Amino acid sequence: KTSCANPPGHILYIFYFAISTYKTVMQMEYLDMVVNESVKLFPPSGWLERACKKTIVTNGATFPKGTVTMIQAYMLHHDPKLASFFISVFGSRFSKESRHTVDPYTFLPFGAGPRNCVGLGFDLLSLKVALVVHVENIAFRSCQDTQVRAHIDGWTIGLTGPKPIILKMVPKTRFSQKSKRQCSKGFYLIFLIPSSSYMRRGDI
Numbered sequence: 001k002t003s004c005a006n007p008p009g010h011i012l013y014i015f016y017f018a019i020s021t022y023k024t025v026m027q028m029e030y031l032d033m034v035v036n037e038s039v040k041l042f043p044p045s046g047w048l049e050r051a052c053k054k055t056i057v058t059n060g061a062t063f064p065k066g067t068v069t070m071i072q073a074y075m076l077h078h079d080p081k082l083a084s085f086f087i088s089v090f091g092s093r094f095s096k097e098s099r100h101t102v103d104p105y106t107f108l109p110f111g112a113g114p115r116n117c118v119g120l121g122f123d124l125l126s127l128k129v130a131l132v133v134h135v136e137n138i139a140f141r142s143c144q145d146t147q148v149r150a151h152i153d154g155w156t157i158g159l160t161g162p163k164p165i166i167l168k169m170v171p172k173t174r175f176s177q178k179s180k181r182q183c184s185k186g187f188y189l190i191f192l193i194p195s196s197s198y199m200r201r202g203d204i
């Protein structure tokens with residue numbers, strides 16, 4: 001048992017906790033499905049940009065060489081013409097059995113190709129860890145300031161709305177025990193600082 005008052009022991013405890021949490025979180029298939037479904041419904045980045053290397057004619061429209069095109073991931077993710085994208089059970093399209101049916105160019109929360117998001121692995125890991133820690137310790141409830149149908153504006157650089165999405169956070173009983181709170185302090189520092197920056201941006 002590591003004492004939190006012992007600094008070297010505390011650091012080892014944090015490493016051990018971080019590595020074992022990493023392994024556990026990466027094995028959680030349903031969590032993976034939920035995260036993928038969430039970034040599909042609300043892709044935090046507003047759009048991707050690509051320049052045409054040569055003149056392209058597609059669907060009767062001509063894009064001369066050098067044209068900068070904007071790809072709106074939110075619209076693509078909600079396009080009813082992409083039938084494979086509409087499986088009724090939440091997240092089930094990203095299960096091990098059916099994720100191969102998802103065309104990677106119709107699912108672009110982190111872009112695609114050689115210029116996709118460099119932080120992809122880190123984003124997903126920190127997002128999952130932040131979710132696990134939050135859901136374990138905090139219950140999210142609606143309150144009088146919660147917008148029941150949140151207004152989302154997809155035409156800005158990040159997917160946000162004119163008003164913040166406000167939820168009430170109710171600590172679960174275990175969270176209020178002093179010993180548990182002390183030992184998870186370092187863990188919060190490591191993971192919640194990077195993840196909070198994009199949570200603000202994406203308002204998810």
Ligand code: HEM
Binds near residue numbers: 047112120
């Ligand atoms: C949820 C969080 C994040 C989302 C949704 C996100 C999304 C994106 C998207 C959509 C792109 C454009 C990809 C493309 O054009 O194909 C991008 C690029 C990039 N991202 Fe992220 N990102 C996130 C977090 C991060 C983090 C944490 C880092 C750094 C550790 C990072 C580093 C980068 C870099 C360097 C690029 C430019 C890549 C290039 O142009 O070659 N991102 N990101």
